[in-house]
Amino acid sequence: MLEDWLGPKAAALEARGLTRRLRVRAADERLIDLAGNDYLGLASDPRVIEAAADAVCQWGTGSTASRLVTGTTALHDELESSLATYVGQETALVFSSGYLANLGVVTALGGPGTLVVSDDHVHASLIDGSRLSRSRVEVVPHNDVDAVGKVLAERNEPHALVLTESVFSVLSDEAPLIELAAVAREQDAVLLVDEAHGLGVTGGGRGSVHAAGLAGLEHVIVTMTLSKALAAQGGVVLGPALLRDHLINRSRPFIYDTGLNPAACAAALAALRVLQDEPDRPAAIHSAAARLALACGVPPSSGAVVSVPMPGPREAVRAAELCLENGVRVGSFRPPTVPDGISRLRLTAHAGLSDEDLDRACTVVLAAIGQVS
Numbered sequence: 124m125l126e127d128w129l130g131p132k133a134a135a136l137e138a139r140g141l142t143r144r145l146r147v148r149a150a151d152e153r154l155i156d157l158a159g160n161d162y163l164g165l166a167s168d169p170r171v172i173e174a175a176a177d178a179v180c181q182w183g184t185g186s187t188a189s190r191l192v193t194g195t196t197a198l199h200d201e202l203e204s205s206l207a208t209y210v211g212q213e214t215a216l217v218f219s220s221g222y223l224a225n226l227g228v229v230t231a232l233g234g235p236g237t238l239v240v241s242d243d244h245v246h247a248s249l250i251d252g253s254r255l256s257r258s259r260v261e262v263v264p265h266n267d268v269d270a271v272g273k274v275l276a277e278r279n280e281p282h283a284l285v286l287t288e289s290v291f292s293v294l295s296d297e298a299p300l301i302e303l304a305a306v307a308r309e310q311d312a313v314l315l316v317d318e319a320h321g322l323g324v325t326g327g328g329r330g331s332v333h334a335a336g337l338a339g340l341e342h343v344i345v346t347m348t349l350s351k352a353l354a355a356q357g358g359v360v361l362g363p364a365l366l367r368d369h370l371i372n373r374s375r376p377f378i379y380d381t382g383l384n385p386a387a388c389a390a391a392l393a394a395l396r397v398l399q400d401e402p403d404r405p406a407a408i409h410s411a412a413a414r415l416a417l418a419c420g421v422p423p424s425s426g427a428v429v430s431v432p433m434p435g436p437r438e439a440v441r442a443a444e445l446c447l448e449n450g451v452r453v454g455s456f457r458p459p460t461v462p463d464g465i466s467r468l469r470l471t472a473h474a475g476l477s478d479e480d481l482d483r484a485c486t487v488v489l490a491a492i493g494q495v496s
């Protein structure tokens with residue numbers, strides 16, 4: 124039965140070069156990594172590893188229940204207050220992933236009386252949250268502030284939520300946050316900024332909302348992941364105390380999910396401390412990204428990801444394979460991940476890449492692109 128059901132779907136994907144496959148990573152693999160999201164190079168930092176190991180010894184291997192039962196430890200509490208202070212927000216609430224943080228906040232603010240206005244390049248988790256919220260959703264062109272203002276002004280709903288990312292996942296360009304916040308305020312709407320790619324990267328590490336002077340405003344709320352620059356796992360929603368209380372009471376992905384593992388909390392906390400003690404780390408991401416962009420002939424990116432357009436999905440996958448054969452791991456974006464349908468190589472700059480690694484990576488990537496194009 125499943126053969127008739129799923130077989131044709133798998134064949135259709137294969138025919139279009141869009142089949143996804145898992146690749147198992149070995150612990151002792153020696154590759155130059157331009158695919159992972161360990162932006163600050165902290166996933167292998169001894170201070171972060173030790174903090175996670177200590178947390179396992181002290182708290183055990185799991186959080187034991189949902190946050191409202193026994194899943195809130197002293198580590199969750201400390202992580203929330205440290206993160207909120209670092210990025211200039213009144214409060215923070217940790218979820219067990221960035222995906223769930225987005226799902227949790229959009230569904231808790233959404234509903235029939237809320238219009239959701241969504242940039243057409245936002246992450247899948249914001250799209251899924253919008254769908255699940257049962258709100259009316261207006262998708263607007265990428266970074267189009269006038270389009271946002273127009274749909275907000277024409278709405279009948281009493282409430283509105285505008286969704287954007289600070290640094291977008293695919294193009295690695297930045298949202299016009301100051302303008303979006305102004306239009307949201309004018310139209311009595313809330314702006315939600317996903318800083319998954321901003322934390323630890325932009326604004327000296329504190330993210331783009333802080334850099335734009337918008338942190339702590341009542342109508343600008345933020346989500347982040349702990350799985351990229353902070354080298355751990357989990358997600359967080361930051362904003363006024365009233366929002367945090369509402370999420371604790373109404374957000375189903377928060378209420379009905381086991382609390383984040385204490386080891387992940389401890390790792391994120393330790394990574395945050397390193398970031399605070401070593402404020403120059405984010406600058407190393409930007410110089411590595413600039414070198415990669417220059418070598419590939421694409422515009423410099425605002426974040427860690429350098430996106431290189433490819434002729435099609437097969438070429439993107441083949442180029443990534445060629446890079447791997449030559450000791451460099453890169454990622455690829457293919458439909459449906461890319462909202463504009465353009466397949467790309469995804470090169471992620473890390474603070475820990477040496478000059479030698481970067482030179483080698485540029486040579487290998489350029490050769491691979493040349494071979495498939």
Ligand SMILES: Cc1ncc(COP(=O)(O)O)c(C=O)c1O
Pocket residue numbers: 220221222223225246248288292317319320348349350356357358
């Ligand atoms: C923009 C954006 N938001 C949310 C997420 C989800 O975060 P997590 O991996 O912690 O679930 C990601 C990560 O892939 C992302 O890129």
